[in-house]
Amino acid sequence: DAGVIQSPRHEVTEMGQEVTLRCKPISGHNSLFWYRQTMMRGLELLIYFNNNVPIDDSGMPEDRFSAKMPNASFSTLKIQPSEPRDSAVYFCASRAEGGYTFGSGTRLTVV
């Protein structure tokens, strides 16, 4: 089992650019979560999919953020346009029963 796979591991981009983060959940896990982690705010849930359907996107900061899950094995989180305050580590996690399994995260820096 390869675990939850995220790409890229690191992303440095200029303010105003579009950023796309990718996630491949563990096969058979029917729930997928996107989290953002910063020193100031800790781990924040951005959006949650169940069986590819968005269930709760109340944590998405604003319209610049969007997430999709076109199939059970792939999800994207897009930021357009990006801003310096979006700099954080973005984690994807998937779950079947019990606790979550996290990917290694994408460290995003917007300059």
Place this chain on the structure above:
Amino acid sequence: RKEVEQDPGPFNVPEGATVAFNCTYSNSASQSFFWYRQDCRKEPKLLMSVYSSGNEDGRFTAQLNRASQYISLLIRDSKLSDSATYLCVVNKPRNNDMRFGAGTRLTVKP
């Protein structure tokens, strides 16, 4: 009130010490509780689930107090390798997604 609250620490303890972390949660209907461990610049990883009757895994003991809405983690005979941030996790009943505390930073020193 935050959904999940933890003492941020830091806790600095010598090797061999016993250390305990507490976590409180706001939703009395929560049913699932976990402790996660996060090392610096790494992803959170499941340390242990927390059951109503309390549970133990080696040097680690987790307890749940539903009446007071808190969970605890006890680490006995702490090792240098226990140095990490410990995250308290509680499910949100309506959606069954998980809410994380801000984490408690532990440093075990020689």
